[in-house]
Amino acid sequence: MHASVFITGASSGLGAALALQYARQGARLGLLARRGESLAQLIASLPQPELHRAYAVDVCDHAALQAAAGDFLQHAGRIDVVIASAGVSYGTLSEHAEDLDAFARLMAINVTATVATFAPFIAPMKAQGNGRLVGIASVAGIRGLPGAEAYSASKAAVISYCESLRLELKPAGIRVVTITPGYIDTPMTRHNAYRMPFLMPAEKFAARAARAIADGDSYRVIPWQMGIVAKLLRALPNTLYDLAFANAPHKARQTNTRNT
Numbered sequence: 001m002h003a004s005v006f007i008t009g010a011s012s013g014l015g016a017a018l019a020l021q022y023a024r025q026g027a028r029l030g031l032l033a034r035r036g037e038s039l040a041q042l043i044a045s046l047p048q049p050e051l052h053r054a055y056a057v058d059v060c061d062h063a064a065l066q067a068a069a070g071d072f073l074q075h076a077g078r079i080d081v082v083i084a085s086a087g088v089s090y091g092t093l094s095e096h097a098e099d100l101d102a103f104a105r106l107m108a109i110n111v112t113a114t115v116a117t118f119a120p121f122i123a124p125m126k127a128q129g130n131g132r133l134v135g136i137a138s139v140a141g142i143r144g145l146p147g148a149e150a151y152s153a154s155k156a157a158v159i160s161y162c163e164s165l166r167l168e169l170k171p172a173g174i175r176v177v178t179i180t181p182g183y184i185d186t187p188m189t190r191h192n193a194y195r196m197p198f199l200m201p202a203e204k205f206a207a208r209a210a211r212a213i214a215d216g217d218s219y220r221v222i223p224w225q226m227g228i229v230a231k232l233l234r235a236l237p238n239t240l241y242d243l244a245f246a247n248a249p250h251k252a253r254q255t256n257t258r259n260t
Contacts, residue, residue, distance in 0.1 A: 147250025182226030
């Protein structure tokens with residue numbers, strides 16, 4: 001029987017790489033993103049394209065997202081893995097009044113849409129007695145980065161949200177997996193005008209993420225080198241962290257960097 005996998009943000013970047021990874025494993029996919037044409041092209045390139053469903057939906061349209069989830073459940077008959085991969089990344093500065101709207105938009109896409117993605121699948125997974133809910137965080141959520149106030153806050157929220165959900169759903173047999181990427185080569189990271197240590201191809205990331213999801217890992221940083229860096233940064237006293245990152249490069253204040 002084909003595994004059933006639902007992925008948001010599937011038209012490019014991490015979502016597209018994960019779609020390819022699962023399609024190669026023979027999974028039945030529900031792929032959701034704003035760009036319908038890009039989704040159609042992706043599905044046409046996948047093994048067994050007839051198995052898959054495309055949903056041209058904005059993750060901030062919660063009613064449309066729920067309808068897509070319902071359609072895929074009816075089509076697939078069950079749900080094994082849900083990956084909330086839709087995301088956006090850009091710099092924000094609280095001193096600029098116009099960045100308040102940008103902050104709210106980023107939180108809506110990166111955090112609230114993750115909740116909206118999981119919500120319609122929890123009851124079916126409980127009925128099955130199993131399933132995987134996967135949140136895509138970032139090492140930027142480990143400690144706050146200058147100029148990335150909204151992005152760091154959003155990814156920290158995803159980490160904490162998934163931890164809470166993991167505890168809530170464990171008795172029901174549902175695994176909640178937090179995947180925390182470092183620097184992965186995607187259209188989103190190509191906007192970064194600074195050096196990105198341990199930069200990993202998206203296809204290699206997807207293979208490692210799929211293994212972590214299959215294993216039901218509660219938390220995995222990919223690549224592993226960034227996991228060590230993240231632990232060291234978390235252990236640094238604030239004084240030392242502030243000295244080390246006071247002049248860190250900033251993300252550009254831009255709005256057209258959405259990975260959906």
